Amino acid sequence: MTKPSLNTQVAPLVRDLIDNADALRVGVSKGSLGETLIDCGVNSVGGLEAGRRLAEICLAGLGVVSFETASTSDKWPFLISVHTSQPVLACLGSQYAGWSISGKDADGKDFYMxxxxxARAMGSSEPLFKELDYRDKAETAVLVLEADNAPPAALVEDVAKACGLPPEKLTFLFAPTSSLAGSVQVAGRSLEVALHKAHELHFPLEDIVDGMATVPIPPPVPGxxxxxxxxxxxxxxxGRAQLYVKGDEAAAKKLAKELPSKNSKDYGKPFAEIFAAVKGDFYQIDPMLFSPAKVTVTCLSTxxxxxxxxxxxxxxxxxxS
Structure with missing residues (x-):
């Protein structure tokens, strides 16, 4: 089956966001190299809907992100739900924040984003794309940054070179996690986290046929x-995820048992406390922690x-709280 061009697929969503920038309270401007900059929560107010659209752009337009309501008796009844019929390509090939970009800006200050x-599928050198057997080619590229400032010109130059495109063909969207849009965008990675954990557990990605996930909307907080x-x-x-898989029933049962976050040695405390306990060294946290709380795996063959x-x-x- 022919795989779609992620950057071509997402272009209409980006255009629609730009066309409705005022209504969505996002800022659109041109950078010094001609790149398009879309501020979803730094100097612009943004909001929940901007975050929902940002999450769909992260999925390259191959997924649907929606707001839903659980039981009104729940303390946190409002949910972000994610579904994609291309879970591996949309989540791991696009939404996963796997492109590490660092350097020095015009003032000589270090940056890391x-x-x-x-755009990852065009310019990132992540080994993951060899496993996915996928590279994108398109006339434009879109990159999303979880950041509290616009990308410096040096970063834009690096991305343009890596993608083989002039800077004016690039669009950068950005919002800090502490903003409304940023919190929705990051929490909207619930299905991606499930896919990444499945990959870490060496479950065959080609056996994951479909999936969906949901999480409560986290209240934004400064810092x-x-x-x-x-x-x-x-x-x-x-978080709760549902995966539909083909192949052996025993493998599906094993995945359901091993994938949930409770299997991590670091499970049981709010993440900020875990982060503080390792003195901010992200790589000291057990990677098995990053997965949904509850998982259902359906074996399509049985x-x-x-x-x-x-x-x-x-x-x-x-x-x-």
Whole structure:
């Protein structure tokens, strides 16, 4: 089956965001090299809808992100739901924040940003794309940055060179995690986190046929660490994923058992506390922690479903409150 061009697929969503910039309270401008800059939460107010659209752009237009309501008796009844019929390509090939870009800006200051979105499939050197057997070619490229400032010109130059495009063909969207749009965009990675964990567990990606996931909307909070904590906790303690897989039933059962976050040695405390305990060294945190709280895996060859994990309201309440 022919795989779609991620950057071509996402272009209409970016155009629509630009066309409705005023209504969505996002700022659109041109950078010094001619690149398009879309501010979704730094100097612009942005909002929940800007974040929802930002999450769909991260998925390269191959997924649907929606706001839903659970039981009104729940303390956090409002949810972000994600679905894509191309879970591996949309989540791992685009949404995953795997492109590390660093250097020095015009003032000689160091910068480091993680990029997500369809431009990764054109310019990033991540080994993951060899596994996916995919590279994109398009006339334009789109990169999303979880950042509290616009990308410096040096970063734009690096991305343009890596993608083989002039800067004026690039669009950068950015918002800090502490903003409304940023919190929605990051928490909207619930399905991507499930796919990434499945990959870490060496489950065959080609056997993942479809998927969906949902998380409670984390309340934004000032400060990067606190905001990062709440968005991670939304997934780790409040996220639920459903994967539809082909292949062996025993493999589906094993995935349901091993994928939930409760299997991590670091499970049980709000993420901000875990981060503080390792003195801000992200790589000291058990990578098995980054997965949804509860998982259902349906084996398409037999029709049987297997569950693992559970929603942890106690830790979620500590984090969100």
């Amino acid at each position: 993680l990029g997500s979105g369809p 990067f660490v606190e905001a990062m904590g709440r968005t991670n906790d939304a997934i780790i303690y409040g 029709g049987k479903s297997f569950e693992g994990g559970a929603i942890d309201d106690a830790v979620l309440n500590r984090s969100f």
